[in-house]
Amino acid sequence: MEELIEAIHLTEQSQDYTSLLENMNTYLSAVLESNKRLTDSVSISLVDKDFLQDIKDVVNSGAVGVYFGQSLRSIKVVIPDDFGLRYHEIFIQYEAPKKLIIRNVHLPNSSKLNSEYRSIHDVIETCSKYINELTRYFDELEHIDQFCSIMEPVNPSFKDDFRRIFFDDRTWLHVEVTPEGLASNVHLVGHSTYWHNKLQSGLLTWDHDKRIVENIMDIFDLGMFPQANSQSKTEGDVEKQTEEPLVCGICLCSELPDAPGIPQPLCQNAICGVHYHRSCLYQWLVACAGSRPPAFGVANGTCPTCLQPIICSEKDN
């Protein structure tokens, strides 16, 4: 066994899959023939012969990149789209002979891909088909990420089908992108009358033949998108180098391990400027109202910081 592991390590470094596979093959056949029980006991990191052949075929086809994880059972394939513009990583887990699952993939609605696959080839075929259906989706998201300052998600990827675009310190624009590459659920986060009026009057003129970024620029009369953190670093301000992430006025944290989302400009008072996690503010407003859940999931009360009226819905939408 040790010899084999060493062989795997060596080949991992040299990326010489063929010799690795040959080693695996020889070893496996020997073990299989001599003692079946032994294979059961060490099967955690072992795979069957068909799977090895499968890997071999995929590698030899040369169309996709294949990388190994901690064991032969976790594999990453990198597949290009039809135009060879983008590459998508798919993490495959070997569960049992002819039983593969997709462990992780940076695509929206990845639950769609949750099923058992008989071979790597099956996985690649299904994913390629899905990826090519999503071309417009990728185009639009890439376009948005390129032109706009994205507040949320913190590290945008194709897995996230929404973007929160920075307008000003108190206002973000929420846009969701459908798999067809169309905008949906466009709304403002924050309560600026200025941006709100523009959205109200402009939303009906949204033109789905134009790109999402162009539509937003038309509706809000933007020549270019405002950029977050644009204040240039003054000299001598070295201690505060990396821009500090926005923290919530209640829990003093930025990202929470147990609740999604980052602090948002929820207070309507233009001079307040404090951000809150929706979950923190909601919890406080409900506690102030005697812990009774509010009607329609919208709590109201006063801002903990500026004491002006504030509303907060339970769900982020």
Added chain:
Amino acid sequence: MAAMSPSERRLQKELMSLMKEPPPGVTVDGDQASQNLTLWTVHMEGVPGTLYEGEKFVLQFKFTNKYPFDSPEVTFIGNNIPVHPHVYSNGHICLSILTDDWSPALSVQSVCLSIVSMLSSCKEKKRPPDNSFYVKTCNKNPKKTKWWYHDDSV
């Protein structure tokens, strides 16, 4: 290390910033607080130029696991309890932000500053008018007291 609860996370952050940039005349016992995040001891000095100049006081903060949704329990402890119209001789403080007007946007630092300013604006050192009655009858926890705020001037 076990995952921190939201109240512990916030207390940890407050402790760090209070130790790093304490308000003038205020020091927190960092060792004790980091051992037990729910019980802090804060030392406070009377501000020069006020009736309490040169005096030293000790404040105790107790937090529940609902903090900051639940206000901290703040009392003066030790042998020098400031003589002030809003401070009872058992250390209880009549200050609205510690009960009814508490908000999660307040912090240990802002409570300390409020108490410093409450002391500093005092014009005559005296106990509250109902001191002896209150001290005899009150609950150990000042938050159980239904405070009746005597005046808003100090």
